[in-house]
Amino acid sequence: MLCEFDNATTVTKRVTKHHRLDGKWYVVENVEAQVCPECGERYYQAKTLDAIDAMLRGEHTVKRHLDVEVVSL
Numbered sequence: 372m373l374c375e376f377d378n379a380t381t382v383t384k385r386v387t388k389h390h391r392l393d394g395k396w397y398v399v400e401n402v403e404a405q406v407c408p409e410c411g412e413r414y415y416q417a418k419t420l421d422a423i424d425a426m427l428r429g430e431h432t433v434k435r436h437l438d439v440e441v442v443s444l
């Protein structure tokens with residue numbers, strides 16, 4: 372597909388996505404995305420996002436927990 376910001380052709384990659392669901396944050400590894408080689412913008416298919424939600428709402432294995440700092444500029 373073409374990036375909506377600069378019309379560069381995106382490439383399919385596996386990325387680590389920060390994902391919010393029902394007020395909680397998750398870090399999801401190995402997510403397929405279309406990534407723009409120019410600006411780095413990521414595009415996800417709706418079916419991929421739905422699959423993440425379904426996986427998180429069901430039984431799933433947690434690889435590890437992270438401490439996250441919340442800061443303000």
Ligand SMILES: [Zn+2]
Nearest residue numbers: 374377407410
């Ligand atoms: Zn771009």
